[in-house]
Amino acid sequence: MAGSPNTASRVAGIDRQEMGRPLPSNPVKAMGIEFPNALGLSAGFDRTGALVPVLAGVGFGHVEVGTVTVPTAAAAIVEPARSGPRIGVNIGSARLGLDAHVIADYCARYRDVASSADYVVANLSSPYADRDGNSRQVDLLIRRLTEVRDALFRNCGFYVPLLVKVEGGVRGSPLPTAISLAKSCGLDGVVLVSSCTRRIAAVCEYLDGLALISVSGIATLEDAEARIAAGAALVQIYTAFVRGGPQSVRAILGSDCGAGCSGQ
Ligand SMILES: Cc1cc2nc3c(=O)[nH]c(=O)nc-3n(C[C@H](O)[C@H](O)[C@H](O)COP(=O)(O)O)c2cc1C
Numbered sequence: 001m002a003g004s005p006n007t008a009s010r011v012a013g014i015d016r017q018e019m020g021r022p023l024p025s026n027p028v029k030a031m032g033i034e035f036p037n038a039l040g041l042s043a044g045f046d047r048t049g050a051l052v053p054v055l056a057g058v059g060f061g062h063v064e065v066g067t068v069t070v071p072t073a074a075a076a077i078v079e080p081a082r083s084g085p086r087i088g089v090n091i092g093s094a095r096l097g098l099d100a101h102v103i104a105d106y107c108a109r110y111r112d113v114a115s116s117a118d119y120v121v122a123n124l125s126s127p128y129a130d131r132d133g134n135s136r137q138v139d140l141l142i143r144r145l146t147e148v149r150d151a152l153f154r155n156c157g158f159y160v161p162l163l164v165k166v167e168g169g170v171r172g173s174p175l176p177t178a179i180s181l182a183k184s185c186g187l188d189g190v191v192l193v194s195s196c197t198r199r200i201a202a203v204c205e206y207l208d209g210l211a212l213i214s215v216s217g218i219a220t221l222e223d224a225e226a227r228i229a230a231g232a233a234l235v236q237i238y239t240a241f242v243r244g245g246p247q248s249v250r251a252i253l254g255s256d257c258g259a260g261c262s263g264q
Helices: 005-011 071-075 100-116 138-156 197-207 221-229 239-244 246-253
Strands: 028-030 033-035 039-041 062-068 086-091 119-123 162-167 189-193 211-215 234-237
Touching: 039 246, 062 100, 062 119, 062 234, 071 100, 086 100, 100 119, 100 138, 119 138, 138 162, 162 211, 189 197, 197 211, 197 221, 221 234, 221 246, 234 239, 234 246, 239 246
Parallel strands: 039 062, 039 234, 062 086, 086 119, 119 162, 162 189, 189 211, 211 234
Antiparallel strands: 028 033
8 A cells, every 4th residue: 555654544544543552562572583562464555664654553563564576665664663563574576477587586675675674574475476385496486585684694794584475275285385495494484374273283383483473364362362372473464454443453452462462
């Protein structure tokens, strides 16, 4: 969604008087980072980061900006604040498929956004991009991205955790290749698009300590608690926030911030 934070807050139905109302925080640690709480806003709502100043007042523990596919969008992302939500940046490519050009696009976007991000997510969940967690060359994409992450750490001294966002697939089916490579290729975690708690639990067990961010179908505190009970470190909402605005955040964090959102 483009536009100024003021316009955007009206579009999102965010009443400025509601913003800034303090929500108690329950810090959660994931990927070596402390998050103010376990609830985040999923990618797609704020494609460029222009809304972060508005969203910072809503109570999210993190906001995932993107999907960023072009360098100009990455340039607009605001620096993460010392307080307020952590900023994830979700990256992709405007091209279809997963060939060498697309892999180069992902690597370029990682470099563009790394200094503005607390973590970066390589999006493999877009239904229109003709690529997913099982695409041929997904192993090469992950290896190249981890090389970029590690080179930036060596040369610039900052480590920005790298995750992939993938559809979880149906229970009992083989894990998507991108998930099966997560540990051996050195990813820091997975954003799993799935509402099946058994699938989430199975992926968490497989990831064996890597962070899992659960997204899809979360609207209530009970939904969020179930994902965390299944092993998710963090949860994200999209549709619930579009429909319910800040009230949807309070419904999950609750007046005492929701014991279920305090992580494990
Ligand atoms: C209109 C719309 C745009 C979206 N754009 C993106 C996007 O740019 N990048 C991305 O990773 N996910 C995108 N998503 C997916 C959401 O981040 C989220 O994974 C999905 O909506 C499931 O969560 P929910 O059930 O809370 O809506 C989009 C979803 C919708 C409905």
